[in-house]
Amino acid sequence: xxxxxxxxxxxxxxxxxxxxxxxxxxxxxxxxxxxxxxxxxxxxxxxxxxxxxxxxxxxxxxxxxxxxxxxxxxxxxxxxxxxxxxxxxxxxxxxxxxxxxxxxxxxxxxxxxxxxxxxxxxxxxxxxxxxxxxxxxxxxxxxxxxxxxxxxxxxxxxxxxxxxxxxxxxxxxxxxxxxxxxxxxxxxxxxxxxxxxxxxxxxxxxxxxxxxxxxxxxxxxxxxxxxxxxxxxxxxxxxxxxxxxxxxxxxxxxxxxxxxxxxxxxxxxxxxxxxxxxxxxxxxxxxxxxxxxxxxxxxxxxxxxxxxxxxxxxxxxxxxxxxxxxxxxxxxxxxxxxxxxxxxxxxxxxxxxxxxxxxxxxxxxxxxxxxxxxxxxx
Amino acid sequence: xxxxxxxxxxxxxxxxxxxxxxxxxxxxxxxxxxxxxxxxxxxxxxxxxxxxxxxxxxxxxxxxxxxxxxxxxxxxxxxxxxxxxxxxxxxxxxxxxxxxxxxxxxxxxxxxxxxxxxxxxxxxxxxxxxxxxxxxxx
Numbered sequence: 365x366x367x368x369x370x371x372x373x374x375x376x377x378x379x380x381x382x383x384x385x386x387x388x389x390x391x392x393x394x395x396x397x398x399x400x401x402x403x404x405x406x407x408x409x410x411x412x413x414x415x416x417x418x419x420x421x422x423x424x425x426x427x428x429x430x431x432x433x434x435x436x437x438x439x440x441x442x443x444x445x446x447x448x449x450x451x452x453x454x455x456x457x458x459x460x461x462x463x464x465x466x467x468x469x470x471x472x473x474x475x476x477x478x479x480x481x482x483x484x485x486x487x488x489x490x491x492x493x494x495x496x497x498x499x500x501x502x503x504x505x506x507x508x509x510x511x512x513x514x515x516x517x518x519x520x521x522x523x524x525x526x527x528x529x530x531x532x533x534x535x536x537x538x539x540x541x542x543x544x545x546x547x548x549x550x551x552x553x554x555x556x557x558x559x560x561x562x563x564x565x566x567x568x569x570x571x572x573x574x575x576x577x578x579x580x581x582x583x584x585x586x587x588x589x590x591x592x593x594x595x596x597x598x599x600x601x602x603x604x605x606x607x608x609x610x611x612x613x614x615x616x617x618x619x620x621x622x623x624x625x626x627x628x629x630x631x632x633x634x635x636x637x638x639x640x641x642x643x644x645x646x647x648x649x650x651x652x653x654x655x656x657x658x659x660x661x662x663x664x665x666x667x668x669x670x671x672x673x674x675x676x677x678x679x680x681x682x683x684x685x686x687x688x689x690x691x692x693x694x695x696x697x698x699x700x701x702x703x704x705x706x707x708x709x710x711x712x713x714x715x716x717x718x719x720x721x722x723x724x725x726x727x728x729x730x731x732x733x734x735x736x737x738x739x740x741x742x
Numbered sequence: 743x744x745x746x747x748x749x750x751x752x753x754x755x756x757x758x759x760x761x762x763x764x765x766x767x768x769x770x771x772x773x774x775x776x777x778x779x780x781x782x783x784x785x786x787x788x789x790x791x792x793x794x795x796x797x798x799x800x801x802x803x804x805x806x807x808x809x810x811x812x813x814x815x816x817x818x819x820x821x822x823x824x825x826x827x828x829x830x831x832x833x834x835x836x837x838x839x840x841x842x843x844x845x846x847x848x849x850x851x852x853x854x855x856x857x858x859x860x861x862x863x864x865x866x867x868x869x870x871x872x873x874x875x876x877x878x879x880x
Contacts, residue, residue, distance in 0.1 A: 469832060526824060527836075529824070530753070532754055533802060535800070535825070567802075574802060610754070636759065643758060662754075662755050
């Protein structure tokens with residue numbers, strides 16, 4: 365399991381470390397020894413009222429404390445790469461289970477629909493069932509992948525999680541949907557369903573760490589495959605699609621925005637009094653340094669997202685035919701490490717494009733041009 | 743009693759508005775709301791909870807919070823997610839989120855329920871974000 369170590373608060377950089385430091389990552393060894401024992405609200409007072417130097421140090425320490433907690437989450441065990449995959453002569457078949465949490469947070473709740481059963485009167489359960497099916501079909505039809513783990517994993521969805529829950533997540537076993545309060549219901553967005561289940565695919569392949577640049581790549585993979593799943597159902601070619609993630613969540617709401625993210629124009633999806641303004645960058649020159657959001661995984665994913673959009677639209681046709689194939693093979697590439705940043709990932713996409721289409725191919729040039737346009741030097 | 747809700751991860755997407763820390767001073771809440779919070783803190787045994795109650799599940803896009811409460815001389819911070827299992831802690835988080843949401847949606851001046859009517863600071867720490875050219879590898 366890779367371990368990151370924080371070096372230099374001003375520079376806000378994390379580097380992989382080896383050896384004896386591995387066991388010290390979550391203690392105070394790398395931090396200011398006094399600020400480590402000062403409670404958060406005292407630090408906040410310093411951050412508000414101290415000298416400029418004290419304020420800067422206090423702000424950094426507060427942010428690092430929060431990130432240390434995020435680090436502990438990020439370091440938890442993940443499934444082994446391809447470890448569950450097994451050869452079988454049986455034809456892969458999709459298996460879905462839909463549960464109803466009845467507005468509680470205990471998972472999974474009551475089983476309300478199994479594979480092959482008729483739809484219930486609950487539109488949300490039907491959308492979840494259908495959405496999981498579209499994801500399974502996409503991975504099998506396009507990439508001959510047998511479910512999320514490529515070993516026939518049963519897809520389990522949980523609807524009506526919590527009360528008015530404005531989110532959806534993948535907990536490595538269940539895809540969990542909120543009914544929404546600020547937003548619309550989360551089962552309505554097929555690319556969001558594809559996004560969440562692709563976290564499972566990434567977990568079983570490259571296992572990209574959910575932190576900083578590897579985390580942003582993890583997030584981007586989910587957007588890339590989530591949007592392709594939607595485009596396939598809508599039979600949209602790359603140049604016909606709007607490349608908006610989660611647009612259905614904004615339908616019928618008072619929110620000022622068109623979706624969660626725009627892969628075509630990162631940073632333009634929403635500007636709302638409650639949500640704030642979309643701050644995704646489309647270029648490395650606008651890379652956001654932050655210790656929130658596991659180091660900006662949902663922010664800086666705008667850069668690789670836009671690179672994929674550029675490749676797909678440059679090559680034309682359906683996004684999954686060439687650009688999607690290159691990205692999928694990169695995700696499965698044994699040389700793509702879980703700690704990969706943008707540059708290493710970009711280099712592996714070039715290698716895969718060259719292998720699939722040739723060293724002088726238009727496909728390879730499209731990938732080179734895309735990374736250049738978003739400022740990732742390869 | 744003073745409560746700081748810090749949203750470390752806003753879930754499926756990053757929303758700067760929802761990521762801002764919210765500070766709740768019970769003295770500025772209506773009496774019944776303050777009593778409710780005080781009761782939920784006690785029922786959750788908040789000051790005896792471990793620092794991290796996120797559980798063993800690895801989850802993606804789940805919301806993560808740090809909840810800091812100071813009551814008299816006692817002060818404690820707990821990191822948790824929306825999947826918190828302890829029902830009493832879950833009830834406390836839900837109530838704090840409810841109050842925080844109201845504060846986010848109400849302009850600073852003349853907030854409903856404020857005993858003093860003084861504007862309140864919703865973002866005591868700032869977002870600590872910045873743009874610039876980073877190292878291209880983590």
